[in-house]
Amino acid sequence: MTNQLAARIPHPLDLRSVRIQDSYWGSYVDLIRDTVIPYQWEALNDRVPDAEPSHAIKNFRIAAGLEEGEFAGYFFQDTDLYKWLEAVGYSLATHPDPDLEKVADEAIELIAAAQREDGYVNTYFTVAKPGQRWTNLLDCHELYSAGHLIEGAVAYYYGTGKTRFLDVARRFADHIDELFGPNPGQLRGYDGHQELELALVKLYEATNEPRYLELASFQIEERGREPNYLVAEWEKRGRTSAWAPGVVQKSPPHMAYHQAHKPVREQDAATGHAVRAVYMYTAMADLALHKGDDSLLAACKRLWSNVTNKQMYVNGSIGSTHHGEAFTFDYDLPNDTNYSETCASIGLIFFARRMLQLEPKGEYGDVLERALYNTVTAGIAGDGKHYFYVNPMEVWPTASAGNPGKHHVKAVRQKWYGCACCPPNVARLLSSLGHYIYTANEDTLYAHLYIGSEAKLPLNGRQVTLSQKSSLPWGGEASLTIEAIEPASEQASSSGTFTLALRVPSWSRSTRFALNGQPVQPVINDGYAYLTRQWQAGDSFSIELDMTPQRLYSHSELRANAGRVALQRGPLVYAFEETDNGAPLAALSLSRGSEIRAVPSEWRSDVVLLEMEGIRLSEPSGQSGALYGVAPPEETKQKLVAVPYTLWGNRKPGEMTVWIRESR
Amino acid sequence: MTNQLAARIPHPLDLRSVRIQDSYWGSYVDLIRDTVIPYQWEALNDRVPDAEPSHAIKNFRIAAGLEEGEFAGYFFQDTDLYKWLEAVGYSLATHPDPDLEKVADEAIELIAAAQREDGYVNTYFTVAKPGQRWTNLLDCHELYSAGHLIEGAVAYYYGTGKTRFLDVARRFADHIDELFGPNPGQLRGYDGHQELELALVKLYEATNEPRYLELASFQIEERGREPNYLVAEWEKRGRTSAWAPGVVQKSPPHMAYHQAHKPVREQDAATGHAVRAVYMYTAMADLALHKGDDSLLAACKRLWSNVTNKQMYVNGSIGSTHHGEAFTFDYDLPNDTNYSETCASIGLIFFARRMLQLEPKGEYGDVLERALYNTVTAGIAGDGKHYFYVNPMEVWPTASAGNPGKHHVKAVRQKWYGCACCPPNVARLLSSLGHYIYTANEDTLYAHLYIGSEAKLPLNGRQVTLSQKSSLPWGGEASLTIEAIEPASEQASSSGTFTLALRVPSWSRSTRFALNGQPVQPVINDGYAYLTRQWQAGDSFSIELDMTPQRLYSHSELRANAGRVALQRGPLVYAFEETDNGAPLAALSLSRGSEIRAVPSEWRSDVVLLEMEGIRLSEPSGQSGALYGVAPPEETKQKLVAVPYTLWGNRKPGEMTVWIRESR
Structure with missing residues (x-):
């Protein structure tokens, strides 16, 4: 890629440049940092009562020779630790935490200690199947696990600046790069579970080492070519699967x-x-x-x-x-x-x-x-x-309990x-999350998500600080405000010419824009509203989205939803729960003409519920209890309540449905 | 049971006393006799091209020492032959066929040759697992197979009067009766798959040997008692299943x-x-x-x-x-x-x-x-x-092809x-089928099904011959006519006092009765119309059923059918097929007010179809092809056609549904 091309391609911002300050998402981000990351560390160490033990840390300790024991867990058990370290890396990028970093550093030392001389890391093969490396790419997630190691290492490097984990990853990637490739004596293989490929691209981005990009490309291009590597490998090991050892399979995977x-x-x-x-x-x-x-x-x-x-x-x-x-x-x-x-x-x-x-x-x-x-x-x-x-x-x-087809x-x-x-x-x-809110190229900042945040980035040579305010998902207002523009030189003014592009969600059926509070008509192109001008500190580009609740209908080929409707308000899809509406939910329908009202929730003050008039079918009077009868069901009007799908199952367990029958 | 009680309990008629002459059922009965029984004999002998081999006859030949080889098929493979012989026995009862009887006699000789000295018959255990009899009642269908042997033998005895097969069955039943029972040294077991119990009752009815009834009773009463025999047996054989040899199971079946x-x-x-x-x-x-x-x-x-x-x-x-x-x-x-x-x-x-x-x-x-x-x-x-x-x-x-949950x-x-x-x-x-049309006790003949037929039976001491005529399932008329009453003595008249009871199907919403063409009001009790009188030869008791097509609705707890309707006319449930109505069927609904018309079929002259007005949902115009959108689907009126469910899948393969959405 030429530098010129690279400058034009939007890229996500460095996590350290995006600070999330959002009443909705802030609580999720805090939850991950304050609760989930510590909880998962306990889980990885088998210290969560009543939960299945992970054995992930123990496997590394055994592989590193620090403990006696046998490998336990799935082939890819290592990745739980890698994904945790990746999350820690992201978290440390915005919220330094010396105690957490110390714990993570120790876990990284454990991984380093489990790494073999040649760069190989995988506790399953090291402990349980020595000598069998790279013989079952189809089942054993060996390259997949390497990919998660790399993703964790790259994130930790970006988040802390430390290279210890990245070095472990590079040694492993180099080892894989030696073994896999188009040259004689190399394996033309790829993993049964893709993951290494995207991880190698990240490693390339972090290190600028083109071999990693080429290795990713090689594995993507080899995939599915004839003769099929994975099928040949299966033949070679005697037509068996690691998931059912000893069973000779009749037909290829x-x-x-x-x-x-x-x-x-x-x-x-x-x-x-x-x-x-x-x-x-x-x-x-x-x-x-x-x-x-x-x-x-x-x-x-x-x-x-x-x-x-x-x-x-x-x-x-x-x-x-x-x-x-x-x-x-x-x-x-x-x-x-x-x-x-x-x-x-x-x-x-x-x-x-x-x-x-x-x-x-x-x-x-x-x-x-x-x-x-x-x-x-x-x-x-x-x-x-x-x-x-x-x-x-x-x-x-x-049915989840009593019908085996629904046990999942x-x-x-x-x-x-x-x-x-x-x-x-x-x-x-x-x-x-900061990676998903914005992308930017040399002259344009794209806001893809409406999440309150502060971002710092260069635009057309000026260092720009912006703040986003957003009332989503409950309200429809959002704005980008230029907080500061660093002059190019002491002589230059604190302004800059660049483009702000706001995504216009397809669910917003009428959208208004304002510049510094005055209506403005930006250029709308493919779902983005572009405003290019000479921006000054204090300028604000705002968007007002249509939050009217909407009925959604499915494509007529989607048989399961024929005659049904789902509800959406803003970005949130809604669901009906038994606790609000009574069972069976299947007996309920929503009238085509019924107004759908957004109302505050008594359950959680920030939550917007939807209320509407519906109809409940029930047994006709005098019915015998027979399964089938000629009398149509009785119809009763009933107020229906829908909650955001994302919050379902947080109260009394019961029935839930997203798609509800529509009646006329 | 006292003789007096026995006389009052209705029993099915001897098959030889019922001759089916029905335009609808006759073709099924003929199909079984002329096509299915010969075809299945070919299948049992592995002579059906492109079909999975049965190996059933071969297993018996191996068990009888007539051929070398290994057992193949399921544990219960023998029962395919037994069920075939049962069908042959029934068929011979009404349609003597010396060629077929010869083939069946030879098959019976083969079974007799495979019977062990002690009466035991089972090719799986004899050939594949000698010495392991009665060690896995849970999985291996051993008593189940014995039950089908007995049912076949009883049917063949009734159909032909020959006792050869019945003797084989009795010897086996006696052997089981020695082994199983409440006495010390006997097994208190029963089969994982019930079947022997009902077969033993038939054997008791055919032989009047009360030991067989008691053995059936013992197995029924033992079932599910603690300590559980089947669980104890599973423990004893090392917690394994015959379906997954070598695997030690964690939890009991x-x-x-x-x-x-x-x-x-x-x-x-x-x-x-x-x-x-x-x-x-x-x-x-x-x-x-x-x-x-x-x-x-x-x-x-x-x-x-x-x-x-x-x-x-x-x-x-x-x-x-x-x-x-x-x-x-x-x-x-x-x-x-x-x-x-x-x-x-x-x-x-x-x-x-x-x-x-x-x-x-x-x-x-x-x-x-x-x-x-x-x-x-x-x-x-x-x-x-x-x-x-x-x-x-x-x-x-x-979906049957592409969704694994629907492969079946x-x-x-x-x-x-x-x-x-x-x-x-x-x-x-x-x-x-003759077993299901009528039952009779000493003074009452019950007609449960409307199937054209002639029946001979004693009623209150007189030998009565009746004929039933029926236009079902396409028409709603049926009648019982007294063809002859054999006088009790030469002096007595050709009449008799007894009761004819006609079932009044619950689907007939208005039913008329006639005696010799004149309206009559029989006693209606629990779904049967009773007419007691002194019957003369030539008397006819007829019923006229309401064949108006009906909409059926499900109980409101039956979630899958909420807002849906099924159609029935007479005894036949109807279905919608793609070949008549186009796909997707889910896009169709039947209007609540639409008249449902019974119309002749162009496809098969005897078949009555149902026609009605419905509505098809389709993509709103200008739709982008997106899965979800805010525009309601377009509605178009469409004539719908339903075929009897029993005949579905006899034309071009496609979608089918019994329950269709109802619209207002």
Whole structure:
């Protein structure tokens, strides 16, 4: 990439340059820092009562020779520690904390102690399977775990300036770079679970070492090529899976599950494990960006369109089935059995941010916002210690308990799991929220999210300090104010010519803009409002979004939602809970003509609820209790109450539904 | 049971006394005799191209020492032959066929040759697991297989008068009777899959040997008692399952799955594997009948009520989940993932007939009719060679292929399966249809089903010949005509005083009766119309049923059907198919006020279709193709066509639904 091109491509701001000061998001960020990060450290050390032990720290101690014992946990157990360190790195960037940093430094020393002479780090193979490295890339998450190590190291380096962990990561990356590649004697392989690729791009960005970018590119390009590496590897080890040792499998593993059924540039529909897919798309977009690769960008756009226009739930979640935590096919979005893993929405946010760098278009910001407000935060309870891995569109607790096809649908958030992917993923995303609010190139600052914050960045050569105020998600006002512009020289004035671009969410049906309080008509292009001028300190560019509650309808091919409606106000999707509306929720419908009123909540003073008139169906009088009868159900008017989906399941457990029947 | 009591309890007629002459059912009976029985014999001999081999005959040849080889198939593979012989026995009762009888006799000789010295017959244990008999009643279907042997033998004895197979069965039953029982040294066990119990009652009825009734009673009473036999057996063999050899299981098998979680008299909700459950309830009803056991009858009534008022689909099918082919819990009747195994409805019909013997109440006949017309025949294709094991309420073929949670939902009937339980079960039920049309006690003939037929039976000491004419299911007229009454003596007249009782289906909202063409008002009691008089040859008692198409609504607790309606005309439940209505079917709704017209079919001249006005939702004009939008869908009027559910899937494969959204 030329320097000129690089200057034009918007990039996220350094976390240390973004300070979040927001009444809504501030509490999440504080929760992560004050509760989640300390809690997860306890979990990694097996000190959370009644929760499944993690064994992650113990595995490292055993691998480092500090303790006797056997490896325990999943193949990828190490990554829980890496993701925690990544979150710590982000947190320290904005909130220095010597005590936390000391704990993290010690954990990093433990990782360093577990690193082998040749740079290799992986407690599963080191402790449990010595001599079997790189023989089962399909199942064992070996490169995946390396990727999380690298992401953790890069974050910790940015957050603290310390290079100890980054050095561990570079040694491991160099070792992988020696082993994997196109040259004779090298392995042409890639992981069954994508992750290393996007991590290597970050390592490249942090170190400017082009070998890391090339290694990422190599693994992306090799994927799905014939002869298929993963299938050949499976043949070579005797057609077995690490998930079912000793069983000789009749048919080869499904490559579509691993997005390795064809070369990535030829893929046009999302398949298989949802997290793997979006992590791969993220790396593809990274590579398209850094290499200016238009054909790879075209593949990214096709896959983006397929995911968001054919396979995404209204809360920005993905993965229609719990069988393999996977995508199924276009318009297959059942509400009562969806998987919608929290981690997958986090991956979708990663992908969206890269797409926003490639093209500042509203559709990317809209999806990023949708997933962030309605799935990521839904995944975590107010106490920071309970999580949803699955984010259902519809819950009937009795069915979750009594119908085996719905056992994965939990009616209440769970404690730390054995497979604890989601909690540390939420922690690392929310502690790096500053990466998602803005991007900037040499002359334009893009505000993608309305989150109160202060940002410092150079624009057209001037160091600019801006503050954002936002009343979202409850109110619709937001503004960017120029706090200071550092003159280019002592002689120059404290002003600068540059562009501020505000995202215009597609849910805002009438949007007003003001410059210093006076109506202004910015240039609207692809979902962004651009205002270019000579800015002075004190100037303010504000936006007023339409917060009228809206009914959402689904595409007519989306069978599960036919005749149904969902509600949204601002960025928030709403849900109906039994505790407000009574059971069965299926008996309720919302009248087409009914006004939807935004009302304050008695439950939490900051929360806006929606109220409306609905109809309840009930047994016709004199009914015998038979399952089927000829008498139509009785209809009774009933006030309905909807709560923001992200807050569901925080009161009395019960039924929940996002999509409600619409009556005329 | 006293003789006096026995005389008052209605019993089914001997098959040889019932000759079916019905334009609707005749073709099914002919199909079974002319096509299915010969086809299944080919299947048992592994001669059906492209179908999974059965290996059933081969297993017997190996067990009999006539051939070298290894056992293949399921533990219960033998039962496919037994069920086939049962169907043959029924068929020969009404349609003598020397060629078929010769083939069957040879198969029986093969079974006899495979029988061990001590009476034991089971090719799995004889060939594959010698020395391991009776060590795994939970998994291995050993007593279950014995039960099917006995049922086959009894049917063949009634159908042909030959005792060869019955003798094999008695020797095996005597062997089991020696091994199992309450005495010291005997096993207090019972099978993981109920079946032997109901078979032993049949053997008792055929032989008058009370030991068989007592053995059935013993196994029913032992079931679910503490200490639990099946759990103790599992402990004893090292906590393993025959389904996963070598794996030591952490927790004991779920006894509710086997209906062995508590004594049968204490059970009040259907749980677990649906076929096992209804086979057990059938035996319980048999025992309540033969022993005059009111507390057992009370348990039967509770379980009947739970199944039919809480856990039954509108087509008379049961088993809400494919996980274990099982019941789930009250009102959990999802349409898109139901199992509804054909065999389970057959078992429900068995249960219903016993309940009808215990109490001639319309509810039993209604369910029997519902399951027979709408599930059993739906399970078999017009060619007699393709079968549904699963009878879905809703099909989206793309989802059956692309969503793993719906792989069990087949959009087209399948060839013979490896686990070929349903095809021979359909064959044995339809070839014994004569058992279900009538029951009679000393003075009353009950007609439960309207199926054209001739019946001969004694009533109050006179030999009576009746003929039934019926236009069902397409028309609503049926009649019983006295063809002849054999005088008690040469002096006596050709008349007799007895009662004819016609079932009044609950779906007939206005029913008229006539005696010899003149309106008559019979005594209506619990769903039956009783007419007692001195009958003369030529007298005719007729019924005219209301065939107006009806909308059915579900109980409001049945969440899956809220806001939905199904259609029924006469005994037939209807379904909407893509081939008539276009996809997606979910976009269609039926207006509350729309008239439902019965119209002749162009497809099959005998078939009555339903036509009505509906509404299709489609994308609003100018829609971008986005998944979610604020514009309500466009509504277009459309003529809807519904076909009898039992005939669905006989044309172009596509979507199907029974429950359709109702609009106002």
